[in-house]
Amino acid sequence: MPGAGRRGAHAPTPAREFWLIETKGLRKSYPSGKHGRTVDAVRGIDLDVRAGEIFGFLGPNGAGKTTTLRMLATLIRPDGGAALIAGADLLADPAEVRRRIGYVAQGGGTADAVSGREELVMQARMYGIRKADALRQAEDALKAFDLTEFADRHCSTYSGGQRRRVDIALGVIHSPKVLFLDEPTVGLDPASRGQVWAEIQRLRTEGMTVVVTTHYLDEADALCDRVAIVDHGRVVVEGTPEALKREISGDVVLLGLAAGEAGPAADALRGQPYLHRLEPGEDGLRLYLDDGAAAIPQLLSVLNAAGIVPGTVQLQRPSLDDVFLARTGRSIEQS
Amino acid sequence: MKLARDTWLVFQRQVLLMWRTPIWIVVGITQPVFYLLLFAPLLKKVLAPMGATSYAEAYQIYVPGLLAVLCIFGGLYTGFSLLGELKAGIIERSRVTPVSRLALLLGRALREMVGLLVQAVIITLCALPFGLRVDPGSLLLAYVLLGLLALMTSALSYGIALALPNDAAMSPVVNTVAQPIGLLSGVLLPLALAPAWLQRVAEWNPFYWAVEGMRALFSGHPGDSVVWQGLLIVAVLTAVAVSASARLFSARIR
Numbered sequence: 306m307p308g309a310g311r312r313g314a315h316a317p318t319p320a321r322e323f324w325l326i327e328t329k330g331l332r333k334s335y336p337s338g339k340h341g342r343t344v345d346a347v348r349g350i351d352l353d354v355r356a357g358e359i360f361g362f363l364g365p366n367g368a369g370k371t372t373t374l375r376m377l378a379t380l381i382r383p384d385g386g387a388a389l390i391a392g393a394d395l396l397a398d399p400a401e402v403r404r405r406i407g408y409v410a411q412g413g414g415t416a417d418a419v420s421g422r423e424e425l426v427m428q429a430r431m432y433g434i435r436k437a438d439a440l441r442q443a444e445d446a447l448k449a450f451d452l453t454e455f456a457d458r459h460c461s462t463y464s465g466g467q468r469r470r471v472d473i474a475l476g477v478i479h480s481p482k483v484l485f486l487d488e489p490t491v492g493l494d495p496a497s498r499g500q501v502w503a504e505i506q507r508l509r510t511e512g513m514t515v516v517v518t519t520h521y522l523d524e525a526d527a528l529c530d531r532v533a534i535v536d537h538g539r540v541v542v543e544g545t546p547e548a549l550k551r552e553i554s555g556d557v558v559l560l561g562l563a564a565g566e567a568g569p570a571a572d573a574l575r576g577q578p579y580l581h582r583l584e585p586g587e588d589g590l591r592l593y594l595d596d597g598a599a600a601i602p603q604l605l606s607v608l609n610a611a612g613i614v615p616g617t618v619q620l621q622r623p624s625l626d627d628v629f630l631a632r633t634g635r636s637i638e639q640s
Numbered sequence: 641m642k643l644a645r646d647t648w649l650v651f652q653r654q655v656l657l658m659w660r661t662p663i664w665i666v667v668g669i670t671q672p673v674f675y676l677l678l679f680a681p682l683l684k685k686v687l688a689p690m691g692a693t694s695y696a697e698a699y700q701i702y703v704p705g706l707l708a709v710l711c712i713f714g715g716l717y718t719g720f721s722l723l724g725e726l727k728a729g730i731i732e733r734s735r736v737t738p739v740s741r742l743a744l745l746l747g748r749a750l751r752e753m754v755g756l757l758v759q760a761v762i763i764t765l766c767a768l769p770f771g772l773r774v775d776p777g778s779l780l781l782a783y784v785l786l787g788l789l790a791l792m793t794s795a796l797s798y799g800i801a802l803a804l805p806n807d808a809a810m811s812p813v814v815n816t817v818a819q820p821i822g823l824l825s826g827v828l829l830p831l832a833l834a835p836a837w838l839q840r841v842a843e844w845n846p847f848y849w850a851v852e853g854m855r856a857l858f859s860g861h862p863g864d865s866v867v868w869q870g871l872l873i874v875a876v877l878t879a880v881a882v883s884a885s886a887r888l889f890s891a892r893i894r
């Protein structure tokens with residue numbers, strides 16, 4: 306169902322053939338090196354990814370995103386669980402899975418002393434494509450990803466954004482059904498980040514299913530049709546960004562406070578009837594309440610009475626971080 | 641013939657990468673030539689107890705050892721280049737494709753083997769003016785033995801690079817493997833000079849047989865039993881090293 310776009314949380318469950326990826330209880334532990342103990346990196350992940358969507362895998366560092374992706378890309382064997390990817394069984398037929406997927410690691414995988422074009426040809430040849438066809442497909446990819454300008458320079462001379470786009474072009478040279486991207490925008494400047502988003506969206510409109518991991522909330526929110534929020538190797542919650550945020554009822558008010566004022570301000574505000582929850586935020590406090598606009602005047606007068614004048618007051622709709630916070634008691638950006 | 645095709649693909653890529661780092665070609669050629677020229681004045685005296693009365697005879701003993709050490713050590717150290725490829729994600733990128741895992745290993749090991757054989761030919765040619773004489777048939781057989789040696793030690797070295805938990809462990813492990821192999825195979829000086837107990841120990845070193853085989857070939861005795869024994873031992877070990885290492889290429893998790 307390419308380009309189906311976003312669905313509401315209560316949209317009817319599509320028929321089975323729409324699931325392009327189904328995983329059940331995927332698990333992976335690593336030996337931690339000390340006294341035979343292990344790190345449970347992934348502790349039972351169930352995912353359902355629909356054909357033609359951009360699926361986000363959102364979570365803090367160490368949540369198990371990379372491990373999950375590497376299992377789905379046949380790079381590491383799961384300790385337990387099962388997965389069906391584009392109709393191929395991960396454990397029984399990894400070779401077939403490889404033919405149907407593309408995978409781009411967080412660090413990419415280009416050599417320094419070869420050009421982007423040479424890498425694309427090599428990649429196509431590794432998929433068994435004949436030389437003449439590989440040359441043509443590399444040329445097509447260079448055009449599609451707008452890489453021709455630097456295609457014949459060595460990869461070592463590329464900027465971060467250029468290298469990233471070559472990485473993605475490498476991941477889809479064989480037109481896979483699913484593309485896995487591990488943190489594709491980490492370390493990129495905002496302009497390159499936008500270009501990478503645009504490429505991902507273009508691939509989706511061409512009918513590809515894209516699974517992307519990220520620890521950027523705005524990325525998951527803006528780019529993904531659906532997200533699974535992961536923490537400590539488990540899926541905490543899954544749904545469209547809209548539906549997830551809708552679950553967090555009400556508004557968020559951000560108070561910008563001088564250093565040392567957050568404590569007294571929290572003391573003064575605690576117990577106010579309209580306030581659901583209060584969390585320390587960056588440079589101040591985050592207040593969760595039903596109707597922000599109505600509550601702000603009262604908030605300010607309570608603070609005034611305590612001798613506190615906030616530097617800034619901002620009214621926000623809940624973000625995916627608020628969803629994470631509500632579920633785990635921590636903020637993604639701080640964990 | 642997917643294996644052959646994929647191996648050729650990986651081999652070509654590795655050759656391209658080598659051409660683009662010309663410093664290795666310069667080092668690869670000058671180093672063995674230095675070994676040959678700088679040791680020459682010492683050789684005649686040192687090898688006199690083995691019956692070497694002329695430079696020609698000294699080189700007959702020394703050159704096959706030098707060639708063997710070149711291939712053994714050259715191969716053992718080739719795993720370091722794999723560490724770079726692992727870090728850059730090139731191996732991981734390859735492993736997501738259906739490319740043959742054995743080809744990922746063989747293409748690289750064969751590139752290394754060809755590089756080492758080219759160096760071996762250069763050394764042989766440089767030794768000719770000093771009076772080295774080998775019959776072409778024996779020489780060809782010696783190169784086969786050298787090629788197998790290079791293949792085995794490269795595969796072993798790649799295996800070590802893949803199996804180790806971190807890059808820092810590579811140097812100590814390779815050095816620890818290489819030193820006794822080198823000393824006990826009599827590569828630079830024949831173990832005939834060694835006391836009996838040391839010779840007894842050396843007989844357990846497969847590389848000792850390879851080096852003895854090389855010497856027999858260079859001294860014009862291709863029919864000696866050490867020749868086929870050396871070839872057989874090295875061939876078996878090559879098969880073992882290649883298959884174990886190829887398994888690591890498909891299964892590694894690091």
Ligand SMILES: Nc1ncnc2c1ncn2[C@@H]1O[C@H](COP(=O)(O)OP(=O)(O)O)[C@@H](O)[C@H]1O
Pocket residue numbers: 335336337344345346347364365366367368369370371372373893894
């Ligand atoms: N090769 C490994 N050996 C041991 N522990 C690992 C290894 N890879 C990942 N881990 C651990 O597994 C957990 C999940 O890691 P990862 O999947 O990389 O998370 P993420 O990609 O979400 O940041 C972390 O605690 C990490 O330290």
Ligand SMILES: [Mg+2]
Pocket residue numbers: 370371372411487488
């Ligand atoms: Mg990661």
